[in-house]
Amino acid sequence: MKVCVIGTGYVGLVSGVCFAEIGNTVFCVDKDKDKIELLKAGKVPIYEEGLAELIKKNIKNGNLVFHTDTSSGIKESDIIFICVGTPPLPSGKPNLSAIDEVAKLIGQSINGYKIILNKSTVPIGTAKRIKKIIKENQNDGNKNYDFDIVSNPEFLKEGEAVKDAFFPERIVIGSESKKAIEIMKKLYEPIINQDFGYAVNNTNKRDKVPILLTDSTSAELIKYASNAFLATKISFVNEIANICERVGANILDVTYGMGLDSRIGSRFMKAGIGWGGSCFPKDVRALSYTTEEYGSPASILNAVIQVNNYQIFKVVQKAMDMLGIIDDKIIGVLGLSFKPNTNDTREAPSVIIINKFLELGAEVRVYDPIVKEYPENMDKGAIMSASPYRAVKGANLMVLVTEWSEFYDLDFKKVKSLMANCNILDGRNILDRQKLQKMGFKYAGIGY
Numbered sequence: 001m002k003v004c005v006i007g008t009g010y011v012g013l014v015s016g017v018c019f020a021e022i023g024n025t026v027f028c029v030d031k032d033k034d035k036i037e038l039l040k041a042g043k044v045p046i047y048e049e050g051l052a053e054l055i056k057k058n059i060k061n062g063n064l065v066f067h068t069d070t071s072s073g074i075k076e077s078d079i080i081f082i083c084v085g086t087p088p089l090p091s092g093k094p095n096l097s098a099i100d101e102v103a104k105l106i107g108q109s110i111n112g113y114k115i116i117l118n119k120s121t122v123p124i125g126t127a128k129r130i131k132k133i134i135k136e137n138q139n140d141g142n143k144n145y146d147f148d149i150v151s152n153p154e155f156l157k158e159g160e161a162v163k164d165a166f167f168p169e170r171i172v173i174g175s176e177s178k179k180a181i182e183i184m185k186k187l188y189e190p191i192i193n194q195d196f197g198y199a200v201n202n203t204n205k206r207d208k209v210p211i212l213l214t215d216s217t218s219a220e221l222i223k224y225a226s227n228a229f230l231a232t233k234i235s236f237v238n239e240i241a242n243i244c245e246r247v248g249a250n251i252l253d254v255t256y257g258m259g260l261d262s263r264i265g266s267r268f269m270k271a272g273i274g275w276g277g278s279c280f281p282k283d284v285r286a287l288s289y290t291t292e293e294y295g296s297p298a299s300i301l302n303a304v305i306q307v308n309n310y311q312i313f314k315v316v317q318k319a320m321d322m323l324g325i326i327d328d329k330i331i332g333v334l335g336l337s338f339k340p341n342t343n344d345t346r347e348a349p350s351v352i353i354i355n356k357f358l359e360l361g362a363e364v365r366v367y368d369p370i371v372k373e374y375p376e377n378m379d380k381g382a383i384m385s386a387s388p389y390r391a392v393k394g395a396n397l398m399v400l401v402t403e404w405s406e407f408y409d410l411d412f413k414k415v416k417s418l419m420a421n422c423n424i425l426d427g428r429n430i431l432d433r434q435k436l437q438k439m440g441f442k443y444a445g446i447g448y
């Protein structure tokens with residue numbers, strides 16, 4: 001099929017590449033000219049394992065085309081993917097201006113039957129909103145062309161996006177149109193049956209991928225409710241970690257013991273510095289906003305946000321406990337991205353923590369294996385270091401905020417010889433506490 005993907009960010013780029021790889025012709029368009037120029041040259045603006053190779057391969061075989069002309073992308077395609085950002089407004093309500101802009105352009109450009117498939121995370125009612133805007137913008141020349149809207153929320157995880165796109169745990173299709181649902185089943189058939197070239201011998205291959213057919217409103221809510229539930233799980237565990245610290249229990253044992261119950265499960269049970277990223281914060285706030293807008297109390301959702309805000313601040317408190325006065329101290333921070341294997345720093349707790357250290361007068365040195373530029377909201381007073389060892393040289397405290405694999409294997413003899421004081425605050429509970437304590441480090445984790 002011919003597919004136009006509008007918005008080549010994390011979701012659009014990975015989805016576009018995936019649908020090209022399974023045999024469709026994909027036009028990936030974006031209004032960001034610089035991004036498109038990079039992609040045309042085979043360079044990838046985001047860090048995702050395996051993505052660069054797939055882009056190069058599919059540009060070469062003609063299945064993947066990048067350009068900035070959204071209107072011609074729409075005209076040339078049977079299916080239009082909307083993958084633009086839906087960032088939060090100060091109220092928590094999602095900003096739908098990019099969605100509206102795209103819907104308007106689709107209305108103006110439509111030149112035959114099209115399926116408009118929305119992958120952006122959007123509040124309930126957005127499928128109907130897109131339909132209305134498209135209709136309002138059809139003109140005398142194209143007003144007779146029919147179209148259908150499909151809500152197809154995306155569940156890929158940054159850091160594992162390529163794997164998730166090809167081998168998803170589920171596909172959710174929400175639409176009021178039987179015709180659109182049949183076309184969707186056809187589009188997703190290779191993924192559902194896991195029979196495409198990339199799947200052969202791939203260890204992530206599934207037997208079959210479940211597809212859930214539902215109405216558009218339920219599909220929209222499935223996405224928000226899933227993210228909000230995952231954030232709840234983390235906030236819950238962080239609250240338990242804080243009780244552990246008070247009573248002398250060990251959060252690692254507590255969560256392990258809880259997770260052995262299959263109704264609870266062991267995933268997403270890690271205490272730490274709090275959740276962040278481009279999805280959880282905005283999606284929990286958006287669901288809370290919608291819940292209250294429709295007259296229901298958002299008690300759990302609001303508590304989940306409150307616990308997370310406290311957890312991020314708690315890291316700073318722990319640093320204060322270890323250092324006393326922060327002013328004039330040197331703090332080496334390991335990690336910046338909101339989680340490993342991605343370069344995304346949107347709403348990363350690390351940035352809030354670093355800014356707070358700087359505000360309190362510390363000298364902060366930061367090392368991340370992939371993020372080399374200052375995140376938008378990070379105070380430029382922080383010094384970017386070229387290696388973890390440079391970051392901790394002369395430091396009074398090392399704070400580990402992102403569990404990149406290279407931090408598991410640091411040479412702690414070297415770290416010890418470099419640091420002014422051997423204080424380690426392990427915000428992800430990944431380091432060997434006993435070993436470090438034996439070596440003479442003062443160690444603090446989260447919840448043990």
Ligand SMILES: NC(=O)c1ccc[n+]([C@@H]2O[C@H](COP(=O)([O-])OP(=O)(O)OC[C@H]3O[C@@H](n4cnc5c(N)ncnc54)[C@H](O)[C@@H]3O)[C@@H](O)[C@H]2O)c1
Pocket residue numbers: 006007008009010011012029030031032035070083084085086098101102119120121122154155156157158278279
């Ligand atoms: N990042 C994730 O892990 C993830 C996972 C699931 C769902 N989502 C959702 O998917 C949506 C996109 O997220 P993302 O992280 O890919 O965002 P992103 O910011 O990385 O990418 C969005 C892209 O859309 C482009 N864009 C904006 N307006 C445009 C327009 N009018 N025409 C053409 N291009 C336009 C931007 O230039 C940008 O490149 C959001 O709603 C998000 O919540 C994200």
